Amino acid sequence: MTASEIVQPFLDEPWLTYASQEPSAYAVNIGLPAALKRAEEYPMRPGVVLDCIDDSTPDGVVRHDGLVPASGQALFHYRPAEPKHPNDPRVVYYVHGGGFVRGNGQYCRAIALWALREMELPVYATEYRLAPDHKWPANLEDVQAGWDHLTGDLGVAPENIITLGDSAGATLTAGLCMRFKRLGRPLPGWMAFLSGALDCTFELPAHKANAFTDPLFKGGISPDYVNLFATKAEVMNPELSPFRGDWTGFPPLYFAAGESEVMLSDSLETASKAHRQGVDVRCHVFHGMWHDWVVNDREIPESYAIGADLRRFIGLPRAGE
Helix, strand or coil: CCHHHHHHHHCCCCCEEEECCCCCHHHHHHHHHHHHHHHHHCCCCCCCCCCCCCCCCCCCEEEEEEECCCCCCEEEEEEECCCCCCCCCCEEEEECCCCCCCCCHHHHHHHHHHHHHHHCCCEEEECCCCCCCCCCCHHHHHHHHHHHHHHHHCCCCHHHEEEEEECHHHHHHHHHHHHHHHHCCCCCCEEEEECCCCCCCCCCHHHHHCCCCCCCCCCCCCHHHHHHCCCCCHHHCCCCCHHHCCCCCCCCEEEEEECCCCCHHHHHHHHHHHHHCCCCEEEEEECCCCCCHHHHCCCCHHHHHHHHHHHHHCCCCCCCC
16 A cells, blocks of 8 residues: 555545645645755664754744653743734644654744744643653653643633643643543644654554655664553543544644654544544644654644645634635
């Protein structure tokens, strides 16, 4: 099975946008080489943190660093010095990726600044304990502690939160909401996933079909990789493999994925399932793009395209649209 064959059954779905044009020259000539270099420097192995893209804070952005009392993990708060939408109570709660084994404040900062630029709403970005020293559900507990601090101590209403997660961060934001549904707790107002890892069994079609088309994975994901962050029995839990759960009653969902990436089926299959269960779903698949390209470069035109998607998704269209 090829990547195009994976996308083909969903082309007529109302929730799918398929960008079939070739990747932008910037993506091919600048973004991908930078991503490959970074993959070489930070291989997917335990104990390696990810220092990705530019960690500078541009003029006009205010950053506050804090600790979540219940977990001791860092929570970073980014906001415009002059709010773009002063009467909008919404915030973004961002959870970083990194395969559960890597990621740090600089990773958080990179995507938080991108999200702030694109959505113009305050962004809270959380760190969490990493495997293999701290296996699941330690990471999920830390993400929940950040949420509880945001909604409890800081007084943000759940319905005013937009959760944003890339790769394993999507696992954790979706898993958190699977837990909240089970517990009868309020869910966020919107949820967005960038190259989401939503089935940690690694058994969906693209996990194999795109093993050699996704340049960041070089042969795909080993079935034994799960042993770094969980047990093989635990990955069937919807709080770790959200695709396996019931999405009925979830808020609007946005998915972005590259056609060439190993997580392509995670987005397509989860979006399809949630749509069948009555959820408002939007999914944008980009031809030729690799896993989590926004992390690699915020200036890739396809990264701006996701930003435009997200603004429409939350009801803040770009000027002139």
